[in-house]
Structure formats: C-alpha cells, structure tokens
Amino acid sequence: MFKVTSFLWLFVFGCSSVSSELIYNGLSNSFEPDWWQSEIIYQIYVRSFKDSNGDGIGDLNGIREKVPYFKSIGVGAVWLSPIFLSPQNDFGYDISDYKEIDPIYGSMADFERMRDEFHKNGIKVLLDFVPNHTSDEHEWFQKSIQKVQPFTDYYVWKDPIIDQQGNRTPPNNWLGVFNSGSAWEWNEERQQYYLHQFQVKQPDLNYRNPSVGEEIKNTLLYWLGRGVDGFRFDAVNYLFERKDLADEPKSNKIGFLDTDYDSLIHTSTLDQPETYEMVGVWRQMLDSYRTSEKKTKFMMVECYSPFDKTMRYYGNQSSPGAHFPFNFMFIGTFDQQSNAPKVHNIIKSWFEGMPNGMWPNWVLGNHDNARVATRSNPLLVDGLHMIQSLLPGTQVTYYGDELGLIDTNVRWDQTVDPAGLNVGPYRYTKFSRDPVRTPFPWDSSYNAGFSNSSHLWLPLNSDYWLKNMEEESKYKSNLKTYRQLSKLRRSPVFVKGDMHLYTLSKWVFGFSRSFYDHPTYFIVVNFGSEIEVIDLLKVRDTLPLTLKVKISSINSGYITGNIIHTKFVVLRPKAALVLTTAKTNSNS
Template structure:
C-alpha cells in the first residue's frame, strides 16, 4: 500500500495506450530550463560581447519569466575558433566572459533567486591550443595518445588521409600535422582535434573535469555532441548516403556508421551518471542532459541501457529536425507519439523547439505559430527547454557573407554559407528599443542586431497595452500554467481534428481538464473536439489565446465548433476556478527588473 502511495501515475493515451509510472517529480522535471548564449545575452563592459556580469544583471528578468534553471552555453577558456566549443582549458573561465569570481557571484545570486544553474561541457574534442594537444604533437608522455593520430596512405607518391571520414564542418575529418608527421582526426573544425577515449588516462581526465565543476556547486551539465565521442577502431571507409544534391566534401555525403552512435558512447555516459548520482546523494539532484541529433530510437539510448542509468534525459530535437512549415497535424501527432513510444519506462520526456544551432522557431515556422508551439512545448508531459529570445518571438537576423563568423558557414564558402550558418539565431538579445537593443553601449556588436529590435524587445512587449497580447505575456503565463498538477502529473490525449488542426487534452483525477488546439494551416478552421471526446462539456473557457486567435481570456467556446484563424491556437479549460495563474509583474527601469 505504501508503494502505491509514493508512485504517481501518468497515463499517456496514445496509439498504444501505453502507461508510464514515475516517482515524485524532481526539480529538473518541474522547471523550465532556459538556455543562455552568453556572447549575445547582455554586455556589461561594452566591448560588444556578452559576459557573465551581463547575465548577473538580468537574473531578475529570468526569475520573472518563471523559469527555474538557466543553462549557460560555453564560457570556458578558448581561442574562440568555434566560439567556445574549442576549449583550451576545462577549468578556467575565458576572459571574454569574465573571471571565476564573476562565475561564483552569478551562482550565488541565482541560488538566492531560487534558480538552478547548469553549463555546457564539450568532451568530444579540445582546442588545438590546449596544452594536451601541443604536447601530443611533440609525443611527450603521457599525452602522446591523448588524440586520434593515424599514418597517411600513399599512392603513386602522393599522401592521402587514412580513410574517407568527413568533418561535420565539411571536407576531410583528417588534418596533416607536419611536426608529428601524422594525421589527426577532427569531427568538427580543424582547430578541434578529437580526444581518444580509448586511452584510459583521457577517460579519467575528462571525468575529473566533471567532478571539478560539480565541486564548484553547479546543478548540472549539458554534455555536448555525445554521439561523436567514440569511433570504430577499424577505421573503415564510411558508405555513401546517396543524398541528392550533396557534394563529396559535405558531411551529408556519407552515412556515418563508424563515427557516430557507437555503443561505447552510452557506456561513458553511464559511468558519468554514477558520478552525478554520488553528488546528488549529498542533497539536491545534480542533473545531466545529453545532446545528440538523430532518430528517436538512437538518441533515447542515452537514457541508459542494460539496467544502468545514463542521462536524466537526452534532448528531444524532433520538433526541430522533423517539423517544418509544411508539417500537418498528423505529422505532429506522430512525432509526439514516436518519442513516447521509444522512451524507456523509467524515462522522462522533454521538448526543444529552438537553440543556438538552428534557425529560430519564428523563422522556421512563422511568427504567428510561435505561441502554438510554445503551448505544445510547455504543456506536453516533460521538461521544456527554451532558447533565449524565443519568448519574444525573435527571428533570425540576415547575416551577409562579409559579416559571417560561424566557421561552419565559412567552410561552406560564399555560395552556400547561408545553408550552414548558425549566425542568424545567435545575434544579440533584444532588451529595448535603444541603440543596439540595449544589449551594449558599444557602437559595434560581435554580430549585428536584428533590424526589428525597435518593436520586438522585452521593454515593448512588457509595456504593450493591456488589451493587446504579446509573445512574452503568453510565454510567462504558459510557464505558470504548466506548474498546475494537471500538467505535472496528468494524462495525455492527442486528437487530429482535421488535416491541419491538432488537439491535446490533459486531465488528472477530479481537476479541470485542459485542451490545447493548434491550427497549423493557412486557412480559418472550424473544428469539433466534442465529437472526438464526448466526455468534455459543450463549452470551455479560454485560458491562454495566441496573439492571432481573436479570443481573449475568459471567452467561452463551443467545443463542437472551435473557430481558429490561420496559425492560431488556444488553451481551454473546463473550469475557470481551477485556473490560478498569477504571473509576476515586472517593470523596466534602467535595465533593472523588479519582481512584485
């Protein structure tokens, strides 16, 4: 009987009618995780680049959003060939962002505000400027085999790489080093040599770096590119993908059967999870999330296999990789079902619609669909991970070739750079309508500010007239709504009301039932939810409308004839009394945000 009382039932009523039982929810399951790209968030010293003190200044804004955890993209010592993803020292803060004292100060203030802090850990490779690589080139023990070195192949007196493996940034993944007279392997840029995890000393070094940051008091790590950590020991050529229109130097030209998703990657993450759990036993849970793009059945293995736990969850990128402007309601339903279908019984869901590596949601799906996607992201079972600026509906900035700084785009050249560039989604955060959007007082920013900053910014969306709805207002109310027990522990039902209209309902015991209706199409729709779920009342009230829905909070809607404009969406409830959302009211005064 006691066991039954401590177990919470979440019933996902999907095509398989599967049921998942979980224990009481931990902080990482309840809170929204907010990703900060430090270079672009807030510049405190007016050099045109964001920094830790800038983040410190804006912590109260983040608190006012209702998020419970901030995730910092790379801030460690780096030559910045790939803007922090080429680490030259895993235990130092890069001076561009500040000092270790600045980091400690940020952690202390975040803790006072009740915010958790996690940070990026980039374990697949280091910078070529790292002491380890410099000594490895010189064959100085024990660094000789810290990286993956191979002899050249020779044919008719000409030197060739060991095999056909390609870099994620394009061209060969092998770079010749004259001093060592060998090739080194790099899955990403030539300045980012891959570590050799088959060397037990490297394995321990990288695990000890994890321990260092857990000792510093962070609440967790986001482990970057976990699908690349190991490569096949046989070094065989990879087979062609036969993808149309892809050149022989582009990464997509090959199927990466020997360089991605090797079983050893999962074993490594399982070993690190044991470290996280030891620290978690001392108090609050230390959280580990992994990043890998791939099929659900591949990515989900990072939850752990063979009865050993891996990550608390691997990022779910299906809304990024499998959804576009032409995706209909059936496609979205199938994507949602597919994740839960492959997720292990002990797993926990999560939803990502934007990050620093992909065009922003407002760019990919259109400005008016942003609210509907946030409704799904926030109100589906699982954790929501949000990229800074998406709460405002920020769009990608067009970056000319002469302004391009992303190495992935630069490698593609001036004819194809826009296809590969990540610069557009990394431009400065838009705080207000002053020069450079309040991001900096410098005349120049490391990337140009979006020209629409005068209308899309925190200040304007907060000071908008009360009768107008903004993306920011909707976002904050969704964050509060998801704290309701229905969304924390309730069931899930998915309904395709028409080819372009998806409905989601959430219920829990005797609490109010909620429905999310999203019109993905380009025409006005009239949908009948009552027909799909007759247990619902004939009328429900609007809890949260999208900016283009033509509804206001409290409007009563007939569930058998729900009218939605193109790309519009609404959250409905069966009981207004159960809606107890009281988002914080914040004011904008000289970059200080006050919480009342």
C-alpha cells in the same frame, strides 16, 4: 511510467476523420517531480545575452543583471554556452583549458557571483561541456604532438597511407562536419595525421586511452565542486570511432559535394557501443556525487542520431544513461508543411520510443538551427509554446524564442561562424548559424539595450525597435503568452495529469490534460491557412457545453476569460487556444 493504448476513430461534421488516443496515463498524486522534471531549462548563448563592459560581447556580469527577468518568465535552470578558456575559433566549443573562465566572459569571481545570484533565486546553473574535442591550443594537444607522456595518445593519431606514386594520403575517407574536406590533418612535427571531426583546430580526444576518461571525470568533478548543478554534453555521439578505421559508405544525398559531411553515412564515427558506455559512466559519477543539499546533478546530451540510437542514450532503469537526450523531433521534422497527423506522430513516437520509466523533453530551438518562428511561421510561435509547455516532460527554451524572434539577416561580410566561413560566400547562408545567435533585444534604445559598444560581435535584428522584451511586456505578445504558460504548467494537471492526443482535422491538432478532480484542459492549434470550426464534444462527450479560454495566441481573436461553445470552437489560421472546464468565476 508511460503507456500507449489503442486508436479510437471518430468524425467531426462528417467531413474529416479524427483520431483520439490516450498516450500517457499520468502519475500518482503522491509523485513529487525532481527539479529537472518540473523546471523550464533556458539556454543562454552567453556572447549574445547582455554585455556589461561595453566590448560588444555578452558576459557573466550581464547575465547576473538579468536574474529578475528569468524569474519573471518562470525559468528554473539556465544552461550557459561554453564559458571556458578558448581561442574562440568556434566561440567556446574549442576549449584550451577546461578549468578556467575565458576573460571575454569574465573571471572566476564573476562566475561565482552569478552562480550565487541564481541560487539565491532558486535557479539552477548548467554548463555546456565539450567532451569530444579540445582546441589545438590546449596543453594536452601541444604535448601530444611532442609525444610527452602521458599525453602521447590523448588524441586520435594515425599514420598516413602511401599510394603507388608515393603520395601521402589520410588513413580513410572520413569527412569533417565543418571544414568541407577530410577529417584528418597532417602534423609535420609528429609526422602523423590527427582526427578532427569538426574544425581543424578542434582535435578529437582519444577515449580508448583510459587516462582521457579520467581527465574528463576530474574536470566534471572540479565544476561540481564549484557549485554547478549539471551539464549539457555537446556532440556525445562522436566520442568513439571504429578501431579498424573502416571507410564510410556514400549517402548519395542530392545537393551535396563529395567533400561535404552529408555525402557519407557515418557508420564508423557516430554512436559506437563504447559511447553509450561512457555516457553511463558519467551518469554514475553524477549520481554518486553528494553535497549537503543532496540535489540531483543533472545531465542532458546532444546527439543528432537516428531515432533508435538517440533513445539508447537514456540507458535503462538498471543502467541509466543521460537524464535525457535532447528531443530534436520538432527541430528536425516539423516545418511549414507539417499538419495535425504529423504533430500527433511526433509526440506519440517519443513516448513510444522511450525506455520504461524515462522522462520526455521538448525542444523547439537551439544555437545550431534556424529559430522556430523562421522554420514554421511567426504566428505559430504561441501554439508551439503551448504544446511544448503543457505536454508531460521538461521544456527547454532557446533564448529569445519566448519573444518570437526570427532569424537575423547576417551578410557575408558580417559572417563569423566557421560553419559558414568554410563553405564560402555562395553557400554560407545554407550553413552559417550566425542568424540564430544575434544579440537579445531588451528594449528599443541604442543597440536594443544589449551593449553600449559601437560595434557588436553580430548585428541586431532590424526589428529590435518593436520586437524586444520591454515592448512585448506592454501588450498581448508572444512574451506574455510564454509567461502565462510558465505559470500554468506548474499546476498538478500538467505535472502529473494524463494526456490524450487528438487529430481534429487535417490541420487542427489538440491534446487534453486531466488529473483527478482538477479542471480538464484542452489545447488546440490550427496549423493550417484557413479558418476551422471544431466540435470538441465529438471527441469527448463528457465535456460541458461551454469552455473557458485560459490562454490564447496573439492572433486568435480571444482573450483570457472568454467563454466558447464546446461544439463550435472557431480557430483562425495559425491560432491556438488553451481551454479549460473550470467554472467561469474560477481562478483555476
């Protein structure tokens, strides 16, 4: 489906080399995309979206109230952070019952009303599913401690190593992601260690026990029966560990303590061959699930893995894995120093790396990483959304990024994220994810319209009085740009058209989309800190002498409908434009 062709090197104004490359040949006119290929997937951090009952925590009824907002920004599917019964030690990623809704978020009846409201408006509902571990308060774990069958081996239990002095030590050197220390915890009652790759209160399930796989499949079927449209699978690359429990080698990374997770290379605990097989089993089950609607049941998987191992989660055409693994390249490799060749290579590498026939996706932010406006520059948000929205593939948006929100300053005394709490007050700012999980600002009223509570679970960003949904709906803003892009991306040019990538200068990146006799679109983004003048006729001499501005970033100095000379496209620092060959009086 995707084909890479050779480089063509050109020059602009004789001062900088420009690369033009056909990356994607496009699709046939008869191609009809599946819903997950054409729709925007919007991640909702449930605790922070809308509080309906005044307890300071977002809930399902609050989300249901906002369905018109999702329609207004062109969202076709919502992905909810975990809503299952949980002690909330890791805010839902520690599940004590996979088949119950946590009362913090509402009831099963609330879930069903929310689901029905979304479905009535043509929006799919995806659940965040946590397959690697449960809470230590889950019934399975409590019975596993007591060796009650069939739960005895539902978790990874191992005997201690006794050293020469008779001291008890863990089975190996594996480290926990969050707890800054061993990934093994001694259980006095069972007289064995259990594995927890995350928190102590999140014991790892033992997928080498076939009964565990059956339990998880039955849980997925339960929610499919409840009308959900698919799942995001959390931390799938942790599912299996090496049988021989081999120690992991030192990474020798600078700035990490020996007890920090990143001090090791995780050869024994990540991306094991059996993990890919399990992902394939889940995909096969979802594909075989049929309802009267016969709509695809979707799966996307999270794996912060090396590039080649990430690509393996796609599977292949004869043995598919996930519909896609998340593309974290803009999260993991793009920063304030990134230039046009870097962005060119980020995009090219994903297309080159995908197995044949697979579908790309583009992710700028999520609940585990600094917001895109903070990682890059607030003035680049529109340009990055132009790239994300108008490249071939599925767009995944983290709540609030459409407003251009920045990270909230969360003090140590306000910190609740275990990843921050576990490392203490002197290192928490490096590890805590609280700054990206704060409440959504709806308006400039009390608590930004999020809640009428006197205490919120996390503080609002202090600029909520200006940076909120209501205010941004009034003037040229990140939100208005996002809405324009969500409409434009439905055009056949962006659903089916081909794509060229252009490195127009060291700091100006561009790409074009074309499809048969439809207008051609050029997207240009200046990642630099100086004004640039670009001659697009140098890279595509078939273009007309003038182009029309279809969408412009808030800092560009242009508005929709402006006419620009193709030889002299002036880009302010961090500015971005969507240009079209459509006639001036055309609505294309």
